[in-house]
Amino acid sequence: MIDSDFFLLxxxxxxxxxIILDIAYKTGLIVRKRELMPSDLLYVLTHGxxxxxxxxxxxxVRIDQDCNKSVSRQAVCKKIKEPCKIFIQExxxxxxxxxxxxxxxxxxxxxxxxxRIIVQDSTIVKLxxxxxxxxxxxxxxxxxxTNVRIQVVYDLVAEAFISFDIHPYSENDAKVTSDLQIEExxxxxxxxxxxxxxxxxxxxxxxxxxxxRHKFKTIYLDVNNVEPIDLTGMLKQNSFxxxxxxxxxxxxxxxxxxxxxxxxxxxxxxxxKAKKESKHKNPSKEYLEQQDWTIFIVTMNxxxxxxxxxxxxxxxxxxxxxxxxxxxxxxxxxKFHNISEIQCYVMLFARFFMAILFTNFFYxxxxxxxxxxxxxxxxxxxxxxxxxxxxxxxxxxxxxxxxKNNKVKNDxxxxxxxxxxxxxxxxxxxxxxxxxxxxxxx
Numbered sequence: 001m002i003d004s005d006f007f008l009l010x011x012x013x014x015x016x017x018x019i020i021l022d023i024a025y026k027t028g029l030i031v032r033k034r035e036l037m038p039s040d041l042l043y044v045l046t047h048g049x050x051x052x053x054x055x056x057x058x059x060x061v062r063i064d065q066d067c068n069k070s071v072s073r074q075a076v077c078k079k080i081k082e083p084c085k086i087f088i089q090e091x092x093x094x095x096x097x098x099x100x101x102x103x104x105x106x107x108x109x110x111x112x113x114x115x116r117i118i119v120q121d122s123t124i125v126k127l128x129x130x131x132x133x134x135x136x137x138x139x140x141x142x143x144x145x146t147n148v149r150i151q152v153v154y155d156l157v158a159e160a161f162i163s164f165d166i167h168p169y170s171e172n173d174a175k176v177t178s179d180l181q182i183e184e185x186x187x188x189x190x191x192x193x194x195x196x197x198x199x200x201x202x203x204x205x206x207x208x209x210x211x212x213r214h215k216f217k218t219i220y221l222d223v224n225n226v227e228p229i230d231l232t233g234m235l236k237q238n239s240f241x242x243x244x245x246x247x248x249x250x251x252x253x254x255x256x257x258x259x260x261x262x263x264x265x266x267x268x269x270x271x272x273k274a275k276k277e278s279k280h281k282n283p284s285k286e287y288l289e290q291q292d293w294t295i296f297i298v299t300m301n302x303x304x305x306x307x308x309x310x311x312x313x314x315x316x317x318x319x320x321x322x323x324x325x326x327x328x329x330x331x332x333x334x335k336f337h338n339i340s341e342i343q344c345y346v347m348l349f350a351r352f353f354m355a356i357l358f359t360n361f362f363y364x365x366x367x368x369x370x371x372x373x374x375x376x377x378x379x380x381x382x383x384x385x386x387x388x389x390x391x392x393x394x395x396x397x398x399x400x401x402x403x404k405n406n407k408v409k410n411d412x413x414x415x416x417x418x419x420x421x422x423x424x425x426x427x428x429x430x431x432x433x434x435x436x437x438x439x440x441x442x
Contacts, residue, residue: 006043009357013098015091023090028083038087040067041079045088045350046357054337054347056080085342088349095356096161114209115185117156119317120194122149122173123324125348128338135344136168150348151176154320160360164352166345182208189317195297197249203299204253211314214295216287220257221246232286235259235293242303259295260307267292322380323359330384331355358384362397370417382420 007017017039024030024038044062048054056073063071127135127146137146147169153162167176173193182188186208195212203210220229223244234241241259246252262270270291274283296310327333331351336344359380367378387393396412 006047007039009361010095013095013361015094019094020091023087024083027086027090029079029087036063036069036071036075036079037067040069041076041084042088042091042353043067045346046353049332049347049350049354054335054339080343080346082342085345085349088346088353092164092349092352092356095353095360096163113185114157114187115183116158117187117189117313117316118153118162118180118182119156119189119320120151120153120180121191121317121320121324122151122167122193123327123333124149124169125328125333125336127336127344130338131341131344134168134341136170138169148344148348151179152320152323153180154323156316156319159364161356166348178202182206184208187211187313189314191317197247197253200247200255200297200299201249201251201253209299211300211310212297213314214257214259214290214297216290218297219248221248221252223254226252231257231295232289235290235295239293240307241295242307256298256300256303257295258298258307258310259293260311261293262291323355326381326384327351327355329381330388331358358387362387366397366413366416369413370421373413374417376417376421378416379420379422382422383416386416386420 020039020042021030021037029038029041030036040063044059044066047066048059048062056076059076060071060073063069063076124147127137127148129144129146131148132139132144132146135146135148137144149167149169149171151163151165151167151173153164154160155162163181165176165179173191174196177190177194177196177199180188182203184207188203188208188210190210190212192213192215195215195218197218200210200212220231221227222229223246226246228248229245234243239259239261241257243257244254245257246254271283271288274288274291294311296307296314298305298310300310331354333351336347339347363378363380363383366383370376370378387397393412393415
């Protein structure tokens with residue numbers, strides 16, 4: 001029979017079998033009662049995405065094995081259409097809208113008075129060439145490749161995903177920068193690809209904060225006479241900067257410009273990388289000179305939050321890079337066979353569904369238990385890999401976590417503690433150790 005513990009789990013997120021059935025009828029996924037049940041289809045799609053079950057035949061076999069229902073691959077094929085795409089997309093939206101208890105991270109950030117600390121970034125996934133016209137990609141005289149760009153928004157305080165968006169490769173980060181829904185009391189961390197002057201002004205208007213790395217050729221104005229400042233000259237004279245400037249936009253928005261010099265080896269590596277990535281001409285002398293500093297644009301007025309604090313906060317943005325690495329390594333985000341556009345969307349949303357369960361639920365819960373018992377940090381990538389390769393343990397955890405007593409067997413926790421925690425290293429810190437440093441801001 002189908003694993004009932006899976007449905008006990010997703011009921012905790014507001015997805016009951018009745019809701020699944022209602023959405024299936026509403027979207028047209030099911031029109032007759034004797035058809036393949038949408039709950040069975042959801043189960044095999046989501047579990048199949050982490051077990052290499054990509055083809056219609058693979059899914060039909062899994063329905064037979066796990067749901068005890070014999071169906072043909074043709075029957076599965078008929079279901080993977082537009083209604084199926086809308087069906088699983090709506091279920092993902094239910095998971096994303098589900099109110100989640102704040103994670104352990106919230107304790108660190110309480111004194112900073114931020115309701116949410118949002119990180120946003122995009123990842124590129126390669127698709128079959130047959131989808132080139134749909135999602136765009138890269139083409140030159142010799143070859144072409146198809147890519148899709150996935151925009152992800154994650155809240156560090158709740159330790160939970162906020163949104164997923166699928167875009168053509170050609171729709172870069174700058175084009176979607178204003179799509180982010182911000183609220184009063186947010187802190188937003190994004191890379192320079194999202195930096196626009198209007199976006200910073202929008203944060204100020206909505207009483208939200210943001211931190212950006214300085215982008216070369218951005219013009220800053222003197223806060224008093226509104227004349228352009230010589231940033232490179234000021235850096236050479238002062239090295240460390242923490243000044244108020246205006247942006248060269250319509251509102252002449254006031255921001256803080258905060259900088260600190262870096263080690264020579266770091267600056268040299270930046271210059272080497274800049275020259276290597278330059279496509280048409282060598283970087284300018286001024287650009288190369290500015291690699292001697294790390295420069296931040298911040299909207300925070302509190303000068304007690306100094307450069308080191310800002311750098312620690314901004315470094316947490318790398319959490320989303322760890323998430324992307326886990327997706328591609330363990331949740332099959334980089335694996336696609338020759339599929340249609342609808343199949344592509346269904347597969348992506350099925351993977352989003354499982355990504356939410358892994359990150360918002362499994363990892364978050366088990367991480368807390370392991371740290372409380374053993375003072376060890378659980379690795380998101382390692383637990384994803386371990387559970388994907390040992391589905392029986394995942395089933396046991398489903399069952400144990402959904403019990404009313406909410407206790408996990410100690411032997412299962414010991415397995416995760418033994419095989420899925422960070423190793424102790426003296427040369428670098430893992431994410432959780434870096435995060436622990438944020439306590440110094442509290």
